[in-house]
Amino acid sequence: MTTDVTNQLRDRIRSAFPALAGGTVFLENAGGSQVPAVVADRVRDYMVSSYVQLGAGYPLSHKATAVVDEAHDFVRLLFNGSDGEVILGPSTSALLQMLANSYAKVLTPGDEIVVAQIGHEANVGPWTKLAALGIEIKWWKMDTDDFTSPLGRLDELLSERTALVAFPHVSNLLGEIMDVAGATEMAHRAGARVVVDGVAYAPHRALDVAAWEVDFYAYSTYKVYGPHMAAMWASRGALAELQGPNHFFIPDTELPYKFELGGACHEACAGVLGLRDYLAMLAGVGESCALDRAAVERAFEIMAACELPLQARLVAYLASRPDVRIIGPAHGGPSRVGTVSFVHESKTSREITEVVDGSGIAIRHGHMYAYHLCEALGRDVDDGVVRVSLVHYNTIEEIDRLIEVLDRALGTV
Numbered sequence: 001m002t003t004d005v006t007n008q009l010r011d012r013i014r015s016a017f018p019a020l021a022g023g024t025v026f027l028e029n030a031g032g033s034q035v036p037a038v039v040a041d042r043v044r045d046y047m048v049s050s051y052v053q054l055g056a057g058y059p060l061s062h063k064a065t066a067v068v069d070e071a072h073d074f075v076r077l078l079f080n081g082s083d084g085e086v087i088l089g090p091s092t093s094a095l096l097q098m099l100a101n102s103y104a105k106v107l108t109p110g111d112e113i114v115v116a117q118i119g120h121e122a123n124v125g126p127w128t129k130l131a132a133l134g135i136e137i138k139w140w141k142m143d144t145d146d147f148t149s150p151l152g153r154l155d156e157l158l159s160e161r162t163a164l165v166a167f168p169h170v171s172n173l174l175g176e177i178m179d180v181a182g183a184t185e186m187a188h189r190a191g192a193r194v195v196v197d198g199v200a201y202a203p204h205r206a207l208d209v210a211a212w213e214v215d216f217y218a219y220s221t222y223k224v225y226g227p228h229m230a231a232m233w234a235s236r237g238a239l240a241e242l243q244g245p246n247h248f249f250i251p252d253t254e255l256p257y258k259f260e261l262g263g264a265c266h267e268a269c270a271g272v273l274g275l276r277d278y279l280a281m282l283a284g285v286g287e288s289c290a291l292d293r294a295a296v297e298r299a300f301e302i303m304a305a306c307e308l309p310l311q312a313r314l315v316a317y318l319a320s321r322p323d324v325r326i327i328g329p330a331h332g333g334p335s336r337v338g339t340v341s342f343v344h345e346s347k348t349s350r351e352i353t354e355v356v357d358g359s360g361i362a363i364r365h366g367h368m369y370a371y372h373l374c375e376a377l378g379r380d381v382d383d384g385v386v387r388v389s390l391v392h393y394n395t396i397e398e399i400d401r402l403i404e405v406l407d408r409a410l411g412t413v
């Protein structure tokens with residue numbers, strides 16, 4: 001990637017996020033990211049100026065309805081999914097559970113679902129619970145030596161009974177970017193639909209459901225510099241096979257509302273539009289509403305260019321320590337994101353984060369809901385791994401500060 005990021009742009013990025021001035025080094029971004037001031041401002045503006053219900057005839061209601069519609073349109077642009085539906089909901093966990101509940105009504109005993117072992121429980125549990133209905137669950141296991149989930153293993157699991165394949169674009173522990181288009185093509189050849197958890201990918205690179213040809217793709221807006229909400233893109237063909245959970249008098253054709261039980265959080269929709277302002281700033285587009293697909297891609301290229309040197313420094317440090325095992329690819333580069341997990345040969349993950357927690361640097365340890373992945377590691381699942389997760393607003397100085405603290409926490413080798 002050759003995108004140059006000037007120091008001036010780096011300063012603008014940092015100053016767009018008020019929380020970054022507070023002294024905490026945020027390296028737990030895979031848990032949730034900080035928001036630019038424009039996101040918080042949009043939430044506040046909406047709540048103090050047009051906090052009314054949608055769909056009534058008075059002007060303020062028109063205004064509120066337009067905000068929610070605009071949020072769907074903007075998120076559709078983020079997905080690059082002009083020919084599908086954007087369903088907004090409280091969380092990715094809730095959206096995927098809702099999707100599984102819809103599938104529960106159309107699947108029949110003997111149908112099969114392939115579930116990636118490296119998945120976050122949000123895209124595992126809703127499917128494995130369907131075993132109670134006679135659905136057969138097949139595990140797409142990772143290779144515990146190199147932490148990959150080879151496509152060859154997926155291929156062996158597919159059959160004419162496979163209805164769905166559920167997998168993450170990036171594991172929230174491993175950081176490696178999976179071949180979504182390859183896995184999707186393989187699943188489609190078997191006649192199966194795919195449900196991709198893009199939560200750990202979306203903060204780092206531009207989404208492109210059109211290129212990947214997926215059926216369902218979900219991510220959490222609160223991890224992509226926005227308010228606490230989530231979005232799922234669904235192809236119209238896949239959605240047409242299901243019945244949404246919304247009230248009986250709402251027609252099946254009323255999309256996405258049929259799948260948005262209770263509607264989306266209105267103020268969060270307003271906040272999501274603040275991300276459009278922020279991406280426009282990054283991409284150098286004057287007017288936020290002029291943000292087009294090329295500008296979205298440009299904004300995410302800038303984010304990736306900011307992240308790559310940071311993840312390279314962190315991974316190189318961890319790889320240089322013989323007492324540490326990186327859980328995931330032990331290299332930097334564009335095939336991974338800046339979510340880097342590791343374990344130590346003698347110290348528990350808790351012992352390590354306890355030292356780091358006291359130094360003003362936010363990281364985390366545990367299984368982080370990638371429960372089956374941690375089980376496969378053969379360690380204490382609750383102690384799990386230490387995870388450092390950086391995004392574009394972090395700095396090389398912050399990584400160096402972390403490395404200094406880790407030197408203390410891990411001891412000299």
Ligand SMILES: Cc1ncc(COP(=O)(O)O)c(C=O)c1O
Nearest residue numbers: 091092093120122172199200220
């Ligand atoms: C990879 C991944 N998938 C799904 C989720 C669940 O997202 P939500 O909190 O929106 O339910 C998370 C949350 O950490 C995650 O990291």
